[in-house]
Amino acid sequence: MMYRGIEYLRTKLATHEQRAKMRYKHYAMKYNDAQIGITIPPEIRQKYRSVLGWCTKGVDALADRLVFREFANDDFNVNEIFADNNPDIFFDSAILSALVTSCSFVYVSKGDDDNVRLQVIESNNVTGIIDPITGLLTEGYAVLNRDDFGTPTLEAYFTAGRTDYYSKADANVTSITNDVEYPLLVPIIHRPDAVRPFGRSRITRAGMYWQKYAKRTLERADVTAEFYSFPQKYVTGISSDAEAMDSWKATVSSMLQFTSDNNGDKPTLGQFTTASMSPFTEQLRTAAAGFSGETGLTLDDLGFVSENPSSVEAIKASHENLRLAGRKAQRSLGSGLLNVAYIAACLRDDTPYLRYQFNKTTPKWEPLFEADASALSTIGDGALKINQALDGYIDKEVMRDITGIKGAE
Template sequence: MNNPDTFFDSAVLSALISSCCFVYISVDKTGFPKLQVIDGANATGIIDDSTGLLVEGYAVLERDKNKNPKTEAYFTKGDTWIYRKGDETPERIKNNVPHPLLVPIVFRPDAVRPFGHSRISRACMDIVNSAMRTVKRSEIAAEFYSFPQKYVVGTDPDLEPINKWKATMSSLLEFTKDEGGDKPQLGQFAQQSMSPHNDQLKMFAGLFAGETGLTLDDLGFVTDNPSSAEAIKASHENLRLIARKAQRTFGTGFLNAGYIAACLRDNYPYERRQFYLTKPKWEPVFEPDAAALSSYGDGAIKINQAIPGYITQDKM
């Protein structure tokens, strides 16, 4: 009822960018819980490390055209206070929920940073800034590469200076001999090579790939030989481990949001331990191909041959 096609994707993407996003739970006109994702720049709170829920929270629900807060909310156990710009007294909305109606969705939390770490780390930003400087230097070098510098020696200093722009763009120039029969000598400096800039950009791409768990193919540097499905999976092993860890933490956050929404819907303070056996079901990180499905089938047949009836239709 809360548009899961966009709700989960927006919550995950916001948590990956800002390390943490929040789900604001309210009631619509029909009395059914309504979920709204708020990014980490517009919400905060005091988190309970053991449950992942907030002790109290604050969120900016609406901003004006100048990005100033227009509607704010303060969340506590059993109460939600709505502060609207221009109103002297806040609106109090009572509920029968044992936790605030603001639930954090955290990416990579730890003991030092309970609100997690952003996928965009400091190292990623430094590498991208270095890559941008390399691109700017390559743009400057490309101008000299397209129009290499030329020189003329042996001209008469008493003659009118050469028009540099005309000399650069003209397809035919004429230089006459002087009274002594000498003539100027023309030359051209060696062209600058673009290879050092390309190699440096590829080096930064490799550093960025190592920091994020990606590969050079993901960043646009295509390898000569196309990899097989198994090789692609092996190269993305670090990314798969990051995704698995994110699924565990995101699953806890979404479970907390569902728990709070159920308490609000039924107007009953359920205990959180009633949901501890609930496990979120995620789609595979890598979709299995035909070869993988065939290997899974062979493994299931061999297991059933060793232990008859171990894998049945109910255990698939």
């Protein structure tokens, strides 16, 4: 097989690295949008920088519902490999990284005790050439360590049956061979397709636009609130010989004294009409509606609480788009996790298994929405009637897949 080489992959990573970092900044609420506006000076807008976590909510709302359970029909005992690698953290980290930047990568290696180790690496440190048929890489490149300035100090180049480590400290290349027919770097991809084989991020361009739109609205509202709290006042008819007035004293004083001049003329007091805050509230709600439509959330999820509390069934119905997105994510991410299991089993047993041997091993997920007492009663009645028509059609495994409750042994 002809390989592109590590220099090609370094260039490819540099091309996509900033895009991945930008989405991580959106998720961490540290991204500073470009200042846009024609009325508020930049130095004033800088003082009222707003922070909004809608993109974070859009990712977490789906990531928190994607709970991986186990592999069924585990003929190769791959569940033991994941059980030895802190599964509570591993699965959540891999899923969250894939939702933020469209894909995450799992670096598979052997420890000193010959146990298989699984390490999740974010996509801004990894790239590779993907096989569109299997979803595995034909070659890969990863930055395993960086210094305080972001410069790579330890790199790895992955090919079939071999991993090369490049250390900046000693400028040496260390090669480790294995009996696996694919690189020990496995992508876990969210929503891949023929155009985007490395998937699509949960933080879409439209989602970033609506959050930016809302942040600008909040900044304008903050600036307007200053004038709303302290309305601008004016005085006309003051003699040119009068002593200049302290503007701050005129703002906060409870009593001001104005005397007439020698001709008996006296000043006239007035106040400018203050701007209303209502348009900003409506504008923010419009942005929330656009963002919720893009991500499958509801206005309740973004802080616009409705008057009447919803039941579990009503919440599930309102999150239908989120449920469909979750089912799609389970299929695509489950395929990546199965590839991780395949590569890990080959490395553990030092045996080049064939990919089709894992076809019967299937990933199992917990239900996206937990069943409440009412739903359990409805499901029980339905299961009883179905089993009366087809004896044994719904067993305890099927019930666990539907309800998420593990029954007694």
